[in-house]
Amino acid sequence: xxxxxxxxxxxxxxxxxxxxxxxxxxxxxxxxxxxxxxxxxxxxxxxxxxxxxxxxxxxxxxxxxxxxxxxxxxxxxxxxxxxxxxxxxxxxxxxxxxxxxxxxxxxxxxxxxxxxxxxxxxxxxxxxxxxxxxxxxxxxxxxxxxxxxxxxxxxxxxxxxxxxxxxxxxxxxxxxxxxxxxxxxxxxxxxx
Amino acid sequence: xxxxxxxxxxxxxxxxxxxxxxxxxxxxxxxxxxxxxxxxxxxxxxxxxxxxxxxxxxxxxxxxxxxxxxxxxxxxxxxxxxxxxxxxxxxxxxxxxxxxxxxxxxxxxxxxxxxxxxxxxxxxxxxxxxxxxxxxxxxxxxxxxxxxxxxxxxxxxxxxxxxxxxxxxxxxxxxxxxxxxxxxxxxxxxxxxxxxxxxxxxxxxxxxxxxxxxxxxxxxxxxxxxxxxxxxxxxxxxxxxxxxxxxxxxxxxxxxxxxxxxxxxxxxxxxxxxxxxxxxxxxxxxxxxxxxxxxxxxxxxxxxxxxxxxxxxxxxxxxxxxxxxxxxxxxxxxxxxxxxxxxx
Numbered sequence: 158x159x160x161x162x163x164x165x166x167x168x169x170x171x172x173x174x175x176x177x178x179x180x181x182x183x184x185x186x187x188x189x190x191x192x193x194x195x196x197x198x199x200x201x202x203x204x205x206x207x208x209x210x211x212x213x214x215x216x217x218x219x220x221x222x223x224x225x226x227x228x229x230x231x232x233x234x235x236x237x238x239x240x241x242x243x244x245x246x247x248x249x250x251x252x253x254x255x256x257x258x259x260x261x262x263x264x265x266x267x268x269x270x271x272x273x274x275x276x277x278x279x280x281x282x283x284x285x286x287x288x289x290x291x292x293x294x295x296x297x298x299x300x301x302x303x304x305x306x307x308x309x310x311x312x313x314x315x316x317x318x319x320x321x322x323x324x325x326x327x328x329x330x331x332x333x334x335x336x337x338x339x340x341x342x343x344x345x346x347x348x349x
Numbered sequence: 350x351x352x353x354x355x356x357x358x359x360x361x362x363x364x365x366x367x368x369x370x371x372x373x374x375x376x377x378x379x380x381x382x383x384x385x386x387x388x389x390x391x392x393x394x395x396x397x398x399x400x401x402x403x404x405x406x407x408x409x410x411x412x413x414x415x416x417x418x419x420x421x422x423x424x425x426x427x428x429x430x431x432x433x434x435x436x437x438x439x440x441x442x443x444x445x446x447x448x449x450x451x452x453x454x455x456x457x458x459x460x461x462x463x464x465x466x467x468x469x470x471x472x473x474x475x476x477x478x479x480x481x482x483x484x485x486x487x488x489x490x491x492x493x494x495x496x497x498x499x500x501x502x503x504x505x506x507x508x509x510x511x512x513x514x515x516x517x518x519x520x521x522x523x524x525x526x527x528x529x530x531x532x533x534x535x536x537x538x539x540x541x542x543x544x545x546x547x548x549x550x551x552x553x554x555x556x557x558x559x560x561x562x563x564x565x566x567x568x569x570x571x572x573x574x575x576x577x578x579x580x581x582x583x584x585x586x587x588x589x590x591x592x593x594x595x596x597x598x599x600x601x602x603x604x605x606x607x608x609x610x611x612x613x614x615x616x617x618x619x620x621x622x623x624x625x626x627x628x629x630x631x632x633x634x635x636x637x638x639x640x641x642x643x644x645x646x647x648x649x650x651x652x653x654x655x656x657x658x659x660x661x662x663x664x665x666x667x668x669x670x671x672x673x674x675x676x677x678x679x680x681x682x683x684x685x686x687x688x689x690x691x692x693x
Contacts, residue, residue, distance in 0.1 A: 271437060275433030
């Protein structure tokens with residue numbers, strides 16, 4: 158389980174560090190598979206399948222759309238790298254040392270993925286990056302119910318998987334032409 | 350409390366669509382209002398906070414996809430922050446560890462609630478020119494009341510007993526902050542539309558204090574305040590938007606009556622809520638009642654300003670305003686049926 162939690166962090170870190178669609182798809186796929194592995198022993202077999210399927214559908218959609226680029230760790234991504242490493246160390250200390258109980262890997266994965274995906278969404282203005290972050294966040298939220306003493310069953314994980322699978326297909330509303338004419342060209346100000 | 354608020358929101362949507370100003374996009378309002386109602390129904394029946402957080406995420410994405418002056422990512426920031434804070438708060442509450450973790454969890458849940466609704470310190474970015482459905486107003490005045498009731502009720506089963514005091518204290522603290530900031534903002538800000546938004550915040554301050562008191566009087570006050578937001582302030586704001594664009598302040602008797610509704614004076618719905626809140630605060634800690642009473646006086650100047658900004662309602666809008674006033678009088682004079690329905 159510790160390996161799955163580590164892979165979940167690697168996947169989340171790739172989503173944070175990648176600007177290209179392929180890099181994000183890779184991160185999302187890694188994240189989905191590792192969260193599915195973590196969900197299985199938490200008493201959510203059906204939820205585990207839903208998380209894996211939802212995450213993979215999102216990753217495929219992410220891979221297919223947009224320019225074919227990896228964009229992992231572009232110039233200027235040092236703050237994001239520091240965020241990934243510092244958050245992993247802090248959450249590892251929290252999950253392994255401060256808290257007790259048998260599911261330390263699950264605690265680590267839920268907190269580190271939720272935190273990193275929240276940061277990714279907040280720091281980016283690119284719609285595709287934001288949607289990828291939301292898909293990954295939905296997967297982590299689906300898994301989070303496994304932390305409860307009395308498991309609420311697979312429903313949250315299934316809903317999380319469905320959101321992850323569907324969020325990248327939501328059509329964007331057209332920006333009114335008056336707004337387009339009045340606005341400068343969009344720039345990515347995510348610190349990259 | 351959630352079924353009653355769902356009923357109130359449905360009634361508010363009907364009022365908003367039927368009595369919408371002539372140039373308002375009714376179909377758009379109805380479509381997105383029904384979508385919001387579907388999400389609210391899902392929140393009301395969701396058995397756990399996990400599901401509520403996921404539904405909140407879906408609603409946020411759908412609303413952010415609407416055409417607007419603000420870009421997609423900007424509009425998603427506050428709701429996603431809310432989702433993350435709620436999720437982290439929940440996770441901390443569920444872990445076995447020192448009491449301080451439970452308290453941090455309570456802080457996360459309250460902060461997430463404030464971010465979801467759009468209250469201080471996480472007020473959503475507001476553009477007065479934006480369409481109503483794409484603006485932060487649906488969060489603070491339509492989805493928010495039911496969401497807050499659901500989050501507070503589900504959180505009581507999750508927040509550890511040791512952290513219960515911290516949870517209530519956080520709600521009261523944020524409530525006071527929003528009351529003061531909102532009341533002063535609605536009075537002093539230059540833009541009338543922004544003044545309306547601040548007035549929603551100040552009402553929310555009362556509701557948060559009511560939830561934080563965690564006694565029957567407090568919860569009853571919170572329910573009535575949330576009802577007065579959904580069935581009073583929201584439709585009045587909707588019908589004032591045309592006059593806000595024309596920027597013609599009026600001083601007719603109807604404007605004074607609307608100001609009285611917004612200020613929570615007798616015999617309107619805000620009055621029994623304030624009385625219940627003061628009574629609850631006196632039972633719990635009387636200096637709090639003193640602070641609340643002083644803060645409630647700040648409603649008056651802002652409400653007079655908002656009443657004047659409404660213009661003179663004519664035609665359909667006049668009928669709508671009359672219905673809203675009647676509903677608020679009914680709720681103000683005889684709130685017991687609503688409270689009984691909610692089991693309070």
